[in-house]
Amino acid sequence: MKLIKIKRTTKKEKRFSNQMGILTAKVTYVKKTVLNIPIKTLHKYRETYYGEVKDCESCRLSA
Structure with missing residues (x-):
């Protein structure tokens, strides 16, 4: 069993x-x-309308 x-x-x-x-x-x-x-979030990314994968640092959460 993996921990x-x-x-x-x-x-x-x-x-x-x-x-x-x-x-x-x-x-x-x-x-x-x-x-x-x-425990920890290592990475988060999003997919655009055109199928590109981008890092979430380029856009922020809406308030």
Whole structure:
């Protein structure tokens, strides 16, 4: 039995970009888990309308 695992989860979030305004994007989180308890988020990225994969640092959460 492995104690440490890497899990990927995808959920829809509302993001805001200065160029496009508010958009709903699929955001994928890569998390490290110990005994199925999430410990740390290693990376998060989103997919654009054109199929490109971008880092979530380029747009911020809408308020």
